Amino acid sequence: MEPEGVYVDATAGLGGHSSAILERLSEKGRLYCFEWNEDTYEYLKERFKNEKRVKLYNKSFVELGQVLKTEGVLADGILFDLGLSSYLIEGSGRGFTFQKNEPLDMRMSLNAELTAEFVLNRYTFKELAEVFKRGEVPKAEKFASFICKKRKHKPLSTTKDLVEAVKEFYHSTKKDLLAVVFQSIRIEVNKELENLETALKEAVECLKTGGRLVVISFHSLEDRIVKRFLKECEKIKPLTKKPIVPTKEEVRKNPRARSAKMRVGEKL
Ligand SMILES: C[S@@+](CC[C@H](N)C(=O)[O-])C[C@H]1O[C@@H](n2cnc3c(N)ncnc32)[C@H](O)[C@@H]1O
Known part of the structure; x- marks a missing residue:
C-alpha cells in the first residue's frame, strides 16, 4: 500500500477493513468509505469522528464514480467486501436470517425500492420463478407456483411464514436450502x-x-461476475488466477468467512 495514497472501502460495514487500511496510511493518505445501510453509517460516523483522513458516504457503491469524480481524485486501491455484516444479520430486525422471526423486509438500505414482502406477495409467478432460478433455488418454478397459491390464502409477512413455506414445499428445513431461498430474495430486493x-x-x-x-x-x-469481469475488462490485469480463500485457522475464528473468495486485479 501507498502510505500517502487514496483508498476506497466500498463496503465499510463496521469499519474493520477501513481501520486496517488506516493503520497503513500516513497523515497524507485518504480513505473514502461507502456504506449503504443507515444504522451502520451512523456507527461508522461515530467510530471515525476524530479521523481526518476519512470521508464517509451513506451511499451505495454504485455512486463511487460520481463521488470520486466530484472529489477530483483517482484511487490507489478499491476494496469491495460484499454481502451482509453481522449487524444486518443479527441486529437490523429486517428479516435477513431464517433463525429469527422478523418482518420480511431484507432491504440493506431504506433507499432500496423493493422489500422481500413485496417480492413474495406481489411479483407475478414468472417474476418470482426468475428470482428463484437466478438464485439457484432448487425446483425454482414449482416453488414459485407453490408460493403464488399459498399467498392467495394468506400473504407471507414474516420470516417464519417463509420458513414454513419452505418446510411445506420441500419437506425440509436444511440450513443450506433455507439460506439459498433467503439469499435469492435478498439479492433481488437489493439488486445486488x-x-x-x-x-x-x-x-x-x-x-x-x-x-x-x-x-x-x-x-x-x-x-x-467478478471472475468474468477481471478476465474480460481490457483495462484490468487479473492478479489472482484462482481466488484467495481463508485458511482453516481464519474459518475457525470467523465461521462466516468460510465461503469467502477474494480476487484482485490491477489497472493497466
Ligand atoms: C460484509 S459487510 C462489510 C464488512 C466490513 N468490511 C468490515 O470490516 O466491517 C458488507 C457491508 O456492505 C454494505 N453494502 C452492501 N451493499 C452495498 C452497496 N451497494 N453500497 C454500499 N454498501 C453496501 C452492507 O450494508 C454491509 O455493511
Whole structure:
C-alpha cells in the first residue's frame, strides 16, 4: 500500500477493513468509505469522528464514480467486501436470517425500492420463478407456483411464514436450502448483482494506473461476475488466477468467512 495514497472501502460495514487500511496510511493518505445501510453509517460516523483522513458516504457503491469524480481524485486501491455484516444479520430486525422471526423486509438500505414482502406477495409467478432460478433455488418454478397459491390464502409477512413455506414445499428445513431461498430474495430486493456489475465498471475508471481492485465475494453468483469481469475488462490485469480463500485457522475464528473468495486485479 501507498502510505500517502487514496483508498476506497466500498463496503465499510463496521469499519474493520477501513481501520486496517488506516493503520497503513500516513497523515497524507485518504480513505473514502461507502456504506449503504443507515444504522451502520451512523456507527461508522461515530467510530471515525476524530479521523481526518476519512470521508464517509451513506451511499451505495454504485455512486463511487460520481463521488470520486466530484472529489477530483483517482484511487490507489478499491476494496469491495460484499454481502451482509453481522449487524444486518443479527441486529437490523429486517428479516435477513431464517433463525429469527422478523418482518420480511431484507432491504440493506431504506433507499432500496423493493422489500422481500413485496417480492413474495406481489411479483407475478414468472417474476418470482426468475428470482428463484437466478438464485439457484432448487425446483425454482414449482416453488414459485407453490408460493403464488399459498399467498392467495394468506400473504407471507414474516420470516417464519417463509420458513414454513419452505418446510411445506420441500419437506425440509436444511440450513443450506433455507439460506439459498433467503439469499435469492435478498439479492433481488437489493439488486445486488446489477449493482455489483455497475460498481465494478465504475471502480476501474476511478483507479490510477497500477491501482488495485480487490473484491471479496461470498457466493458463486457474485464470484462469477467478478471472475468474468477481471478476465474480460481490457483495462484490468487479473492478479489472482484462482481466488484467495481463508485458511482453516481464519474459518475457525470467523465461521462466516468460510465461503469467502477474494480476487484482485490491477489497472493497466
Ligand atoms: C460484509 S459487510 C462489510 C464488512 C466490513 N468490511 C468490515 O470490516 O466491517 C458488507 C457491508 O456492505 C454494505 N453494502 C452492501 N451493499 C452495498 C452497496 N451497494 N453500497 C454500499 N454498501 C453496501 C452492507 O450494508 C454491509 O455493511
